[in-house]
Amino acid sequence: MQRARSVEAKQQRERAILDAARELAEARTVREVTLTDVAAAVGMHKSAMLRYFETREQIFLALTAEAWVEWSAWIRGNLEAGDGRDRGAGQGRDQGAGQGRDQGAGQGRDQGAGDGRDRGAHAAAVIARSLAARPLFCDLLAHAAMNLERNVSLETAYAYKTSTLEQVLLVTDHLRGLLDLTVQQTRDLVGTATSMAGAFWQMSATPGSQLEQMYTEHPDIAHANVEVEPRLTRILTALIAGMRVNP
Amino acid sequence: MQRARSVEAKQQRERAILDAARELAEARTVREVTLTDVAAAVGMHKSAMLRYFETREQIFLALTAEAWVEWSAWIRGNLEAGDGRDRGAGQGRDQGAGQGRDQGAGQGRDQGAGDGRDRGAHAAAVIARSLAARPLFCDLLAHAAMNLERNVSLETAYAYKTSTLEQVLLVTDHLRGLLDLTVQQTRDLVGTATSMAGAFWQMSATPGSQLEQMYTEHPDIAHANVEVEPRLTRILTALIAGMRVNP
Numbered sequence: 001m002q003r004a005r006s007v008e009a010k011q012q013r014e015r016a017i018l019d020a021a022r023e024l025a026e027a028r029t030v031r032e033v034t035l036t037d038v039a040a041a042v043g044m045h046k047s048a049m050l051r052y053f054e055t056r057e058q059i060f061l062a063l064t065a066e067a068w069v070e071w072s073a074w075i076r077g078n079l080e081a082g083d084g085r086d087r088g089a090g091q092g093r094d095q096g097a098g099q100g101r102d103q104g105a106g107q108g109r110d111q112g113a114g115d116g117r118d119r120g121a122h123a124a125a126v127i128a129r130s131l132a133a134r135p136l137f138c139d140l141l142a143h144a145a146m147n148l149e150r151n152v153s154l155e156t157a158y159a160y161k162t163s164t165l166e167q168v169l170l171v172t173d174h175l176r177g178l179l180d181l182t183v184q185q186t187r188d189l190v191g192t193a194t195s196m197a198g199a200f201w202q203m204s205a206t207p208g209s210q211l212e213q214m215y216t217e218h219p220d221i222a223h224a225n226v227e228v229e230p231r232l233t234r235i236l237t238a239l240i241a242g243m244r245v246n247p
Numbered sequence: 248m249q250r251a252r253s254v255e256a257k258q259q260r261e262r263a264i265l266d267a268a269r270e271l272a273e274a275r276t277v278r279e280v281t282l283t284d285v286a287a288a289v290g291m292h293k294s295a296m297l298r299y300f301e302t303r304e305q306i307f308l309a310l311t312a313e314a315w316v317e318w319s320a321w322i323r324g325n326l327e328a329g330d331g332r333d334r335g336a337g338q339g340r341d342q343g344a345g346q347g348r349d350q351g352a353g354q355g356r357d358q359g360a361g362d363g364r365d366r367g368a369h370a371a372a373v374i375a376r377s378l379a380a381r382p383l384f385c386d387l388l389a390h391a392a393m394n395l396e397r398n399v400s401l402e403t404a405y406a407y408k409t410s411t412l413e414q415v416l417l418v419t420d421h422l423r424g425l426l427d428l429t430v431q432q433t434r435d436l437v438g439t440a441t442s443m444a445g446a447f448w449q450m451s452a453t454p455g456s457q458l459e460q461m462y463t464e465h466p467d468i469a470h471a472n473v474e475v476e477p478r479l480t481r482i483l484t485a486l487i488a489g490m491r492v493n494p
Contacts, residue, residue, distance in 0.1 A: 165468060195446035238490045242490070
């Protein structure tokens with residue numbers, strides 16, 4: 001009983017740390033959140049917090065794994081074969097009222113089952129929108145391979161990798177059925193979508209960023225700003241169409 | 248005369264710093280090279296070095312700009328319309344003897360001018376190989392947007408951006424002529440190729456990396472290792488084919 005309570009207390013504490021880190025990263029960006037910031041937000045001493053997570057990177061890697069689970073479930077639950085039943089791109093906790101503009105991802109485009117090309121364009125648009133609607137996931141995706149996986153123990157990196165691979169497999173299986181692609185093509189599609197979302201998000205001038213300031217002060221190069229959703233939609237649409245041409 | 252000599256001396260010193268940083272980053276990775284390492288390699292005090300470059304990031308951003316110029320020139324000088332004249336993917340200073348395996352990017356594939364699809368597949372293979380043959384460029388590409396552009400002054404970031412945009416424009420113009428794509432499609436193609444090269448390189452188990460150790464100790468997930476060149480070739484081939492289908 002004592003032990004059960006202590007396990008539960010530990011889980012609650014871990015949850016509180018993860019939630020605090022997520023809120024801070026959503027408000028700023030991943031790179032701007034330190035371990036000290038998280039400790040302050042959750043009201044713990046840094047040394048005490050390190051009993052729950054070995055490094056700052058382990059916290060953000062855990063958030064990345066959770067974001068994969070959430071995104072994977074959303075895609076599988078919402079992306080249908082262009083039958084107009086897609087229910088917006090928002091995350092579970094954001095849904096409900098006020099999400100009107102996201103209703104129906106295939107608006108007026110391929111309301112019926114659609115032919116192959118329409119189905120591909122529809123899936124591309126929904127995938128792009130689902131990623132653009134998750135800025136923290138995009139931010140984490142770019143950081144994961146470059147920074148987060150490298151500042152944790154081998155076992156933590158392995159646990160993260162197996163968890164993520166499981167989600168990739170689930171999304172891949174779902175998309176393959178919808179799009180009639182090979183396993184390798186679908187894996188390449190998911191790899192491209194998530195890698196590009198991460199990379200493009202880093203290149204986009206988010207509010208308050210130095211990039212935004214640069215494009216404001218130098219309108220001659222403002223066209224270089226990357227708009228994540230339209231660019232990702234175009235690229236994924238062409239990618240899926242091309243995969244169908246050359247199986 | 249005195250002034251001319253001092254300008255020249257300054258340029259030589261800058262060149263020595265950049266060369267030292269490049270050699271260190273090639274031997275390790277960008278993330279593992281500190282300002283102290285560069286100062287030691289070039290035989291200067293760190294404080295003296297900061298008169299030439301404001302931060303560690305400015306050094307690597309300058310190397311990224313140079314790598315763009317080199318890659319852009321290589322693509323424009325070597326990627327022809329599938330006529331078998333491509334001269335390998337190596338960088339200028341690596342060429343010559345011992346590069347036999349890189350000779351002829353379109354081996355036996357589309358030796359003639361080729362039809363549209365062949366030309367696209369040929370260009371995809373050459374672009375993928377040219378990037379995979381430049382691991383430091385890949386490494387820098389991933390770091391540029393995420394870390395390097397953010398730790399320099401606005402003016403340095405702006406100078407980097409205009410220089411890079413110029414190279415993107417040159418490559419875009421060249422590829423557009425070869426592949427018969429729109430301006431926006433070609434820009435998306437170059438953006439995808441360079442972003443994916445950066446992202447995939449970070450995900451690949453380079454020799455001596457913790458990732459390599461993980462895949463060795465956990466062969467069950469070794470299939471998740473990303474091989475940059477074949478994966479990038481597949482994706483760019485499909486992307487170009489799809490762009491031709493949906494102009």
